[in-house]
Each structure stands twice: as C-alpha cells, then as structure tokens.
Amino acid sequence: MNKESSLKLTAFFRTAAITALIVASLATVQAQPSGGPYGPVRQLWTVSQNAGRIIYVAPDGDKNAPGETLTAPATIETAISKAVTGDVIILRGGTYRTGDLLLNQGIIMQPYLDELPVLKGSEVASQWRDLGNGLWVTKWDRLFPSAPESWWQRLRSGKDTPLHRFNDDMVFIDGRFLQSAGFEGEVDESSFFIDYSTGLV
Incomplete structure (x- = not known):
C-alpha cells in the first residue's frame, strides 16, 4: 500500500468516525426530554356556551x-x-x-x-391518641372489610399468608407506606395494625 492510499484510507476512517459521532449525537439529542413543561399546564378554563346547569x-x-x-x-x-x-x-x-x-x-x-x-382517594386521620412507647391509635370508620379469598385456609395458608394481608386498608405517615401487622405486638415504626372488631388503627 502506497502513501497516497494510506492517506485516503485514513481520511475515510476519520470521515466515517465523524459521521458516526454526529449520528450518535443526533440520536442522543432526540432521546433527551423535550424540556417540559411537565405536569399540569396552567391554562384559563371557560365554560362552553352550550353548557347546561x-x-x-x-x-x-x-x-x-x-x-x-x-x-x-x-x-x-x-x-x-x-x-x-x-x-x-x-x-x-x-x-x-x-x-x-x-x-x-x-x-x-x-x-x-x-x-x-x-x-x-384518601382521608387524613387527625384524632390520634398517644399510647406510649411510640404507639398511636385512632378510631376509623371507613375500613374495608377484612375477608380472605376463598382458597385461604388458616391451617394450610395462615403462616405464609396471614389473614391481615387480605385487608385493603393502607396507612401512610408523611407519605411513607406502612406494612400491615398481624397483631398489636408486631407493630413498629414501619407497620400498623387494624382491629376490625373495634375500628381502631
């Protein structure tokens, strides 16, 4: 291979590398977020002339x-x-x-x-009573019924899937989701217990 051919190949690879870099850069640019705005866009809402009441x-x-x-x-x-x-x-x-x-x-x-x-779709509980030892209790009248699925049997499934796992109630403290506990003695800073017989959380 002579010097002229070598220079042509070097120029070709340099051009190919630059082209690949430009294509990659364009792909990166296209993959970037649009820059917003994100979330609800503020706008002025008016009522249609054809509106009813x-x-x-x-x-x-x-x-x-x-x-x-x-x-x-x-x-x-x-x-x-x-x-x-x-x-x-x-x-x-x-x-x-x-x-x-x-x-x-x-x-x-x-x-x-x-x-x-x-x-x-959530309510705020504000009437909490301090029981000491970091435990708090409140009365709540909007509880889901705690009922197991038809396949559940206490002796066969109770250990792996305790009954309290079937309640659909959720508790959040300052936005942090708490896990349900099987009874009061299991409650810690990351869990909650619901006594469905008294409506206490």
Missing part, C-alpha cells in the same frame, strides 16, 4: 348547598349526585379527598379559571 364545588363546600354560586359551593359528591348530561361541574382549587364517585359520562368537570383542583 353549572354547579360550583369546593373542597370545603357544603353538602346541602345547591352549588349555584361561587360563594356557596357544594361538595363534589353532592354535585355529581345531582348533575345530569350536559351539566358542568366547576371545581375550585384545592385537594378533594373523596372516593367511590359514580360519574355520568355526559357531565363535564373542569377547574375554575386557572385554579388547580386535585382529587385524592
């Missing part, structure tokens, strides 16, 4: 209020129970702690102007 709701709304005005909003549960196809439910900003909502598919739910309503 308008019902205003708020996290601290009155369940007995008709929700006809911003100053006397209803609860979201009340609004959904009264709304019919074509109605619009306007949600004021804030956190709605609710669940088991049965929605009519013809109902429109939208924020009030640019406010940000948030629906959460």
Whole structure:
C-alpha cells in the first residue's frame, strides 16, 4: 500500500468516525426530554356556551348547598349526585379527598379559571391518641372489610399468608407506606395494625 492510499484510507476512517459521532449525537439529542413543561399546564378554563346547569364545588363546600354560586359551593359528591348530561361541574382549587364517585359520562368537570383542583382517594386521620412507647391509635370508620379469598385456609395458608394481608386498608405517615401487622405486638415504626372488631388503627 502506497502513501497516497494510506492517506485516503485514513481520511475515510476519520470521515466515517465523524459521521458516526454526529449520528450518535443526533440520536442522543432526540432521546433527551423535550424540556417540559411537565405536569399540569396552567391554562384559563371557560365554560362552553352550550353548557347546561353549572354547579360550583369546593373542597370545603357544603353538602346541602345547591352549588349555584361561587360563594356557596357544594361538595363534589353532592354535585355529581345531582348533575345530569350536559351539566358542568366547576371545581375550585384545592385537594378533594373523596372516593367511590359514580360519574355520568355526559357531565363535564373542569377547574375554575386557572385554579388547580386535585382529587385524592384518601382521608387524613387527625384524632390520634398517644399510647406510649411510640404507639398511636385512632378510631376509623371507613375500613374495608377484612375477608380472605376463598382458597385461604388458616391451617394450610395462615403462616405464609396471614389473614391481615387480605385487608385493603393502607396507612401512610408523611407519605411513607406502612406494612400491615398481624397483631398489636408486631407493630413498629414501619407497620400498623387494624382491629376490625373495634375500628381502631
């Protein structure tokens, strides 16, 4: 191979390497996130001219209020129970702690102007009593029934799948999920126990 051929090959490989680098760079650029915005995009919501009845709701709304005005909003549960196809439910900003909502598919739910309503299917327990030794207890009346699946038998399955694993209740402390315990004596800082006979957590 003469010097000229060697130079041509070197130039070819250099060009190929640069091309591969550019292609890789473009692929990397395309794989990058778009730069946002992420999460809910703030926008100004308006009510359609063809809307039926308008019902205003708020996290601290009155369940007995008709929700006809911003100053006397209803609860979201009340609004959904009264709304019919074509109605619009306007949600004021804030956190709605609710669940088991049965929605009519013809109902429109939208924020009030640019406010940000948030629906959460959890409730906050605030009446805790200190039992000492780091244990706290509260009365709770919204517990799921603790019932095992039909295949479960205490003698055969109780050790590997204890009965308390069938409860669907969840407890979070400052956003941290706690595991369920089989009885009070197992409770530590990472677990909880529910006495379904008394409704105590």
